[in-house]
Structure formats: C-alpha cells, structure tokens
Amino acid sequence: MRKVVSFGIPCYNSANDMDHCIRSILEGAGHATDIEIIIVDDGSTDETASKADAWAARAPGLIRALHQPNGGHGIAVLAGLREATGIYYKVVDSDDWLDARALASMLSVLRGFLDRAERVDLFISNYVYEKVHEDKHVAINYRSALPVGRVFGWDAIGRFRPDQNLLMHSLCYRVDVLRKAALPLPAHTFYVDNIYAYVPLPHCDTIYYADIDLYRYFIGREGQSVNESVMIRRLDQQLRVTRIMMEAYRLYEDVAAPRLRSYMMGYFTMMMAICSVFTKLSDDATARVALACLWSDLKRRDARMYRRARYGVLGVSTNLPTSLGERITIGLYRAARRIFNFN
CATH class of the missing domain: 1.20.58 (Methane Monooxygenase Hydroxylase; Chain G, domain 1)
Known part of the structure; x- marks a missing residue:
C-alpha cells in the first residue's frame, strides 16, 4: 500500500520517552496502514535499541527500526529520510508527541491531496510548547501570516511575528522536496532543525496551512538543547x-x-x-x-x-x-x- 506519510523519530538514549511518542502517532492515525514510523536508534547506550526492535516486531508494516553509530540529531533525521517510503516526511523528536485529533485531521488533508493528484510541497500546522514543569501550554499559530485551509504560493504569505518562525515542529515536507534540497545537516551538532526549516523552502512551490495544534514540543527538561x-x-x-x-x-x-x-x-x-x-x-x-x-x-x-x-x-x-x-x-x-x- 502507498504510504502517505513517513514519521521519522530520531532517538538517542530515549528509552524513557519514546513509547509515548510512538503511541501518540499510532493511536492518532488509528493504526492506519498508509503511514509508517521509522525509529532511528542513533547509537544509544540504554534500552532504546531493544525497544525500537520490539515496536517493529509488534507492528510490522507500520514501524521499522534503524540502528546506526552515533551521528547526532541531523544524521538521524537524514537516515529516516533516506529510508522513507511515504509521500511526505514528518520528524517527531522522541520526547515530543502529536495530538491525536490534529493528526487525524492532517492525514485526512494529505490523503485528499493524493486522491485528487494535487501536488502540495509543504504542509504547515501549529505547535505547542508543553512547559510541563510550569503547567503552561503556549500554542504557536500562523493565522495572521498564512492563508488557512487552502493551497497557496509564497506570494500569498503575510508578515511573520518574531514568535512565528516556521520550525521543524510545524513542517511536513514532501519527501522528494527534501531529497532535492540535499539537506546539509552536520554530524554531532545540535540546532540543525534550523537548517531543516530554512534550506528546503525555496524548493517548495505549493503550501497548505492547517490551523491545528498538532505538534507537542516538550520543553523544560534539564540538559535540553534549548536550555x-x-x-x-x-x-x-x-x-x-x-x-x-x-x-x-x-x-x-x-x-x-x-x-x-x-x-x-x-x-x-x-x-x-x-x-x-x-x-x-x-x-x-x-x-x-x-x-x-x-x-x-x-x-x-x-x-x-x-x-x-x-x-x-x-x-x-x-x-x-x-x-x-x-x-x-x-x-x-x-x-x-x-x-x-x-x-
């Protein structure tokens, strides 16, 4: 069956977090057979590798486990992209998760594109800062900057506020766009999500923005890269x-x-x-x-x-x-x- 979207989950010593992340995608997608989850074990030293294999065994055809020497977040993102068989590619970090209702909405829209043979290069949605330790939820949306619920080109975008930059959390690219962009993600480097959210944009001619709070970005963990x-x-x-x-x-x-x-x-x-x-x-x-x-x-x-x-x-x-x-x-x-x- 044609896969609509491949979800890449870069994992490094993620044994404590990855189950929630994976489960959120499976359940939000209703265990649909037209998605796939690619767990990339980036040289973990905890139980990540065995957990990844267990998930792949539990859901063959839906989940695959890749294992590689430690190369850093960007190399894990590229590994998932290399193996993706879906039309679209969405990165979900292992300590984050997706909202079930919003994910179902996203999949409905993407399936509609394919059913109508309508090429859309970039799907954009909202994300939410989940500041769990402060019990705060800060949603970032693009209603003031982007047309909602229709396909458009760059000539239709408005002005972005300082808090409205398009981040990895908000982006779902077509796989062929990402491969054409030849993402220059360096090894053993944090903050490569900025490259991911910047370099492919000129390769995108058609965009769709869904005003849904899809990506839940956990923030506040000690040692987190944005600390x-x-x-x-x-x-x-x-x-x-x-x-x-x-x-x-x-x-x-x-x-x-x-x-x-x-x-x-x-x-x-x-x-x-x-x-x-x-x-x-x-x-x-x-x-x-x-x-x-x-x-x-x-x-x-x-x-x-x-x-x-x-x-x-x-x-x-x-x-x-x-x-x-x-x-x-x-x-x-x-x-x-x-x-x-x-x-």
Missing part, C-alpha cells in the same frame, strides 16, 4: 549551523519570490542575533572571535544580506558597543524571552 545554560555551552554549534545557513543562499540572487526572500532574511537575521546574544552571555573568548569572523565572512560573501542582518533593528539591538551596550542587549533578550515564552 539557556546548554545553549551557552554549545555556542560553537549554533555558530556552525548559522554559517551553514549563510552559505546555503545569497538570498537576493537565489530566491525569486520576494515574500519568501523577506521571510528567510528575517529568519537568518534572528539566527545571527541569537549568536550575538549568546556570545555576550558566554565567558569563552574564542566565541567572540568566531562571531566576528562570521560577520566578516557574511559581509564579504553578500553585502546586502550583511546590511540587512547587521543594521536592522534586531542586528543593532543585539550588537550594541561597550559594556553598557552588552548589558542592554542582554536585558532586551531577557525581556523578549518573557514576552514570547521561548526556551
């Missing part, structure tokens, strides 16, 4: 990911659709701002050198992108000179974090 102290320690990886995004496109030459180009410029500017802020929060002197090098390379590579990223409101406010300027930048970041509820 502020962890982000400071892994600043080198944030800089690496941002450099890959910089090298992916000369936006004003490579991206024809003006509104998509504007959105991508905003996303890239946000990434440069994150690097700037966390460099100020870090005690690692080499980070400042690496950030200066990144800015210099951007200026040399694409002067227009550099000017937009460096001298717009976000670029100026996150790169204020002097020690007082640094304190102001950090204060602005703390205020934005409270307002928009990220990390």
